[in-house]
Amino acid sequence: MTAQDRINTYWTGRAPSYDEHVQRPDRFTADQQAWSVIWAQALPPAPLDVLDVGTGTGQVAMVLAGLGHRVTGIDLSDGMLERARRHAAELPRGPRIRHGDAVAPDFPPGSFDAVTSRYLMWTLREPDVAVANWVRLLRPGGRVAVVDSAWFPDGLDNASENFAGCYDERVQAVLPLATATSMDQTVAILEQAGLTDVTVTPLKSILELDRRFGVAPHHDIRLQYLVAGRV
Template sequence: MSVQQQITTYWDDRAPAYDAAQHRPGRDAEADLWADVWSSALPADPVDVLDLGTGSGHAAIAVSRLGHRVTGLDLSTEMVRLARRRAGGMANPPRFVVGDAADPDLPGTFDVLVSRYLLWTLREPEAAVRRWQRLLRPGGRLAMVDSAWFPGGLPGAEGPFGAAYDDRVRRVLPLAEAGSIEPTADLLRDSGLVDVEVTPLHALLELDRETGAAPGHEPRLQHLLTARLPG
């Protein structure tokens, strides 16, 4: 089993619980907060957007509700199945496809690439970000939300997570144990992207403190990272 297959198998198994955690009760304000995050980073007029590592479609659905034309991409077939179910009945649903976020093989190009909670678990991210640039139109943008989720190191080998994210996997995930968001921002800068900005999302942190973070997580400050392809 390859490193990516090992990661994907974990998220296939984890998909129902992960999706439930993303839509847990008591977080009525969350949809508005995420709408603010994405609208601050995307053009006001409808554009073509690719959501990399879409999971069960949280970002793709939120961006579609802003009026954009969205494709969501994920290697986990179970996540994609749940995303399609979540988007059922929408007036402007995203298109969800199975594919590798680290090496996307899609026809055409996009105005904006987005992701939510992908960068920390992105294998060989330097190569991945260079590949992403081939999918962006000149002047296209990246808008990605992530955090330093495991500044003290990933959990040990006990349990499904630790078994999946073993030493072999960790060696190709340099951002997984970053102590801050700065290595992620530096990755975007070093790839040749310009206008890299990091915006702390304090409102999301306060919501997590008030209502509780996702199971197994502590409230952590998340950041919106934006960048632009020259041209």
């Protein structure tokens, strides 16, 4: 089993509880509103062709489709893909959900106006290779916009979340951003891929929601950031 296979196994097992947290009725409407504002500000006006890499249960893909974009979401976790397809089918112009590798998306160059991700960078193998591949998929003026945080500055072995059995030493060795202490490494990767005007925006609206409603079990409240750059 490869390191990526172990990551896929973990997220397939987590898919039901992860999706239930995203769909919490007490928070869902507030989340949709907050994320709609964030992504509307991160990208040019719709309609764009957008690739959401590591789409998971499709939360970002659904928000982007709701903004009027033409969205394709890819992931390697079968459990996550099943949930994302279920949600996409409920929208009149929902995103296309496909099995695909965020590190090497299988699309022709110049296929998209934007590449997005949320909570992917920390668990992304070869992020420098991945972002370089995303840039090749973009048309002139295209954007990369990713949301993440320094989730595990003390290491995955000391995290409240139970990663045992999947995120072992071999997996952690191929995830250079897993224990990042700031977003500086992510910024550097985007800049090294040739993106310009890279910005870091703290997502205070999401922090406020986390403080108001709480976060998933065994997770810590962390300030999240949008890191974006353009071709």
